[in-house]
Amino acid sequence: MIRLKRTGMGFISQKQNKCLFFFALIPLMILLLEINTTDAEGAIVTYDRDIDISMGTYNYFYNKYDREADEGSLPDIKTGIYFGAYISSKSRLFTFFFNTRNIYSIYEAGFALNRIGNEKHYILSIPFTYDLAYKIPLFKKAALYPFAGTGFDLIRVMDNEKVHWELHYLLESGLEVKYLIWKDTFLKLRVSYGIMFVNQIESGFMHFLKVRFPVPFIP
Numbered sequence: 001m002i003r004l005k006r007t008g009m010g011f012i013s014q015k016q017n018k019c020l021f022f023f024a025l026i027p028l029m030i031l032l033l034e035i036n037t038t039d040a041e042g043a044i045v046t047y048d049r050d051i052d053i054s055m056g057t058y059n060y061f062y063n064k065y066d067r068e069a070d071e072g073s074l075p076d077i078k079t080g081i082y083f084g085a086y087i088s089s090k091s092r093l094f095t096f097f098f099n100t101r102n103i104y105s106i107y108e109a110g111f112a113l114n115r116i117g118n119e120k121h122y123i124l125s126i127p128f129t130y131d132l133a134y135k136i137p138l139f140k141k142a143a144l145y146p147f148a149g150t151g152f153d154l155i156r157v158m159d160n161e162k163v164h165w166e167l168h169y170l171l172e173s174g175l176e177v178k179y180l181i182w183k184d185t186f187l188k189l190r191v192s193y194g195i196m197f198v199n200q201i202e203s204g205f206m207h208f209l210k211v212r213f214p215v216p217f218i219p
Contacts, residue, residue: 048104049089054190056212058082058112058125063203074201076117080125082212084110091132104133106147112210124156127210129172129192145176153196153208170196170208188214 058080066074086108094103112125131149138144153168172194179187192210 049087050186050214050216051085051087052188052214052216053085054083054110054212054214056082056190056210058114059209060114060123060196061207061209062201063206066201066203066206077123078115078117080112080114080123082110082112082210084108084127084212086214088133094132102135104135104145104147106131106133106149126154127170128152128154129170131172131174133176141180143178145178146174147176148173168196168198170194172208172210174210185216190214 060077062074086106088104088106090101091103091105093105094100107128107130109126109128112123112127114123114125115121116123129149129151131147133145133147136144136146148171150169150171153170155166155168157164157166172192174190174192174194176188176190181187190212192208194208195205196208197205
């Protein structure tokens with residue numbers, strides 16, 4: 001639960017939301033295009049699919065401008081814990097139409113719990129993201145996957161002593177490191193950094209950092 005100071009950003013945020021709504025539809029449009037690829041197309045490609053679960057940390061950060069403008073009225077959000085899962089595979093869309101097998105589609109969902117200051121109140125977040133990653137082989141057993149994407153964060157908040165849910169759009173980028181340790185089992189580290197659009201604060205957005213350690217759900 002979180003109390004945020006409301007500002008006169010309503011009109012601006014409505015304009016932002018019209019543009020951000022389009023970005024939120026991108027994952028759905030790409031998913032539909034990839035599902036519509038034929039079996040013949042799928043038969044000639046190995047999609048290198050991973051289904052992983054992960055655990056890590058989730059942080060929210062205010063802009064320096066917001067902290068100065070609100071004179072300490074913004075709540076202090078502590079480092080939270082994160083649990084999630086994601087599916088990663090070579091993008092059928094890019095493999096077929098652009099003849100490249102190094103681009104991956106990644107769908108990720110999870111939930112995070114962050115405490116507010118020294119109070120016994122918590123923010124419950126349910127982020128969902130879609131990313132495109134590009135595989136950069138380092139050597140035989142290791143590779144880097146820089147990625148970027150969009151999504152949304154469903155957050156349980158408290159406003160005027162009433163608990164409700166708010167949906168915020170986000171943009172993110174990051175890096176995944178994979179190291180082969182045995183057969184098809186990898187040691188992985190996945191880090192995301194991005195911005196979440198929040199109309200209740202002066203600047204209209206805040207930063208987030210997500211660090212997690214994926215492990216295979218289906219080795």
